[in-house]
Amino acid sequence: MASSDSTKDDLTSSVDPSKEEELIKDFFPYDSDVTDLTLIVEDRKLHVAKVVLIDASPVFRKMLTGEFKEKTMSELELHGKEFSTFVPFLRCIFPREEFKLTETCIDDILPLADEYEVKCVLQKCENWLLTELEFKGAKVTPHYVDVDNDVKYLMKCLYYGEKYSLQELYKKSFKTVLPYQLKWYIKTEHYQKLLEENKRTGQISVKSRELSFEHLWIYYVLSNDKENIPNTFAGVELRISECWLSGNKPSGNLPTFWHQIKHTKGPFASTLNSSDFTVQSNTSLEMEKKPFEYDPEVTDFTLIVENQKLHVAKAVLIDASPVFRKMLTGEFKEKNMSELELPGKKYSSFELFLRCIFPKEYYELTESHIDEILPLADEYEVKCVLQKCEHWLLTQFELKEANLKVSPHYQGVDSNVSFLMKCLYYGERYSLVEFYKKCSIKALPYRLQRYKENEHYQMLPESRKRQLVEDRLLEIERRAKKSRQSSGVSTELHECSSSLFL
Numbered sequence: 001m002a003s004s005d006s007t008k009d010d011l012t013s014s015v016d017p018s019k020e021e022e023l024i025k026d027f028f029p030y031d032s033d034v035t036d037l038t039l040i041v042e043d044r045k046l047h048v049a050k051v052v053l054i055d056a057s058p059v060f061r062k063m064l065t066g067e068f069k070e071k072t073m074s075e076l077e078l079h080g081k082e083f084s085t086f087v088p089f090l091r092c093i094f095p096r097e098e099f100k101l102t103e104t105c106i107d108d109i110l111p112l113a114d115e116y117e118v119k120c121v122l123q124k125c126e127n128w129l130l131t132e133l134e135f136k137g138a139k140v141t142p143h144y145v146d147v148d149n150d151v152k153y154l155m156k157c158l159y160y161g162e163k164y165s166l167q168e169l170y171k172k173s174f175k176t177v178l179p180y181q182l183k184w185y186i187k188t189e190h191y192q193k194l195l196e197e198n199k200r201t202g203q204i205s206v207k208s209r210e211l212s213f214e215h216l217w218i219y220y221v222l223s224n225d226k227e228n229i230p231n232t233f234a235g236v237e238l239r240i241s242e243c244w245l246s247g248n249k250p251s252g253n254l255p256t257f258w259h260q261i262k263h264t265k266g267p268f269a270s271t272l273n274s275s276d277f278t279v280q281s282n283t284s285l286e287m288e289k290k291p292f293e294y295d296p297e298v299t300d301f302t303l304i305v306e307n308q309k310l311h312v313a314k315a316v317l318i319d320a321s322p323v324f325r326k327m328l329t330g331e332f333k334e335k336n337m338s339e340l341e342l343p344g345k346k347y348s349s350f351e352l353f354l355r356c357i358f359p360k361e362y363y364e365l366t367e368s369h370i371d372e373i374l375p376l377a378d379e380y381e382v383k384c385v386l387q388k389c390e391h392w393l394l395t396q397f398e399l400k401e402a403n404l405k406v407s408p409h410y411q412g413v414d415s416n417v418s419f420l421m422k423c424l425y426y427g428e429r430y431s432l433v434e435f436y437k438k439c440s441i442k443a444l445p446y447r448l449q450r451y452k453e454n455e456h457y458q459m460l461p462e463s464r465k466r467q468l469v470e471d472r473l474l475e476i477e478r479r480a481k482k483s484r485q486s487s488g489v490s491t492e493l494h495e496c497s498s499s500l501f502l
Helices: 017-027 049-054 060-063 083-091 103-115 121-138 147-163 167-177 189-201 209-223 238-243 254-261 314-320 322-331 347-355 367-379 383-400 414-428 433-443 462-487
Strands: 037-039 045-047 075-077 299-305 308-312 339-341
Touching: 017 083, 017 308, 037 083, 037 167, 045 049, 045 083, 049 060, 049 314, 103 121, 121 167, 121 254, 147 167, 147 189, 189 383, 209 347, 299 347, 308 314, 314 383, 322 383, 347 367, 367 383, 367 414, 383 414, 383 433, 414 433, 414 462, 433 462
Parallel strands: 037 075, 299 339
Antiparallel strands: 037 045, 299 308
16 A cells, blocks of 8 residues: 655755755656656756646746747756755645645745746645634644734735735635734734835735725725825725724624725725625635646546546656556556546546646645545555645644634534544555554544444454554553652542543
């Protein structure tokens, strides 16, 4: 079975110069079955597949398929780029792994994703930033530190949402920042960047019509600069900003307040209604057209599942999957085929599985998706999908266990335990070793009675069940001993911490 455990833990944007050659060898080596282009960044060579760049980036597509000199080049030097930031950027695109982001890494790669118009990286960064907002809102350590840290992060999200047209991030961070008074964020770095950008342009930068009123509103709240308010917005009542700048919260709920303040003669009045501030579902993660259509610049192979065709690039399958590599490059009949039928596979599940591999988009998972694609990721040994699923499951459980009981993640203790048992089963079934260890530790506080009849617990090997019970008993004994030592009095086992009897 495939394992998601990474042999390298180089997951930040900074690259130790002493490890550069090792990093190139591990992630961007020459591969006769995959690579056909060399990118040169600060005199270091990164071997890549053209089709991946073309599929992911409209900028690279134009450069490598249009009437430009780069079309016929085997090496392409990228001037002005830093090796330490360009490598993480590429690792977010190529399917060999699921690259783990950090806040510092996002600061480095968002400008590159925007420059090259790489939708999958922009979406991946937006998803990470939104999830981090949830963690901070739920006061989950180590994500949450204090209010000052939260406000700084919110302003960064607001700025990134504005600068890189990340609509869901902008809406969420805007809605979250509303309760804070100006004094909390007036001196933050990204508040100043927003303010300077607005002053430089002399108007609000409107990335989408549906956000236009929010941009207008944030301008008032942030700038407190009534002298330089653009004339086009002069019809909006100044009492709005005065209300907030005085530290007073609006009366009533947000939609009601929105209705109160939208009466204006400004240019956007006719388009405003009570739904303007409603955060819609994340349509940015939906494909603009049907995925896996024929693309003469990218696709060179067709998978047939339930009589439906999926046009793909061989290089991506080979790079992502040792099973497909062996099938398509070894001495098998599939090597010279242009179409391959996969009997016994379900089209909807396989399409979803492929969307988690190919770089055109960053596909956001759900629990039901994972139930469908984990068996396929294991069968084809696709490390990036196994890691993606593992990360999603861990993130969900952290949110389910948050002290503030975040909705819709938390649905009661029994629901948490049921989800945890599923995670344990998946960790065992798909050889996610570190994942299984983390889940088994999280299971220690729960009574056996809560999960002994659970379907996923029942599917665990008897040795795993026995180990869970033994580990729990040892933890009870350890805490009881610690309690006796700290209290200085004799304490029976059943009197140890109630946190072990959830």
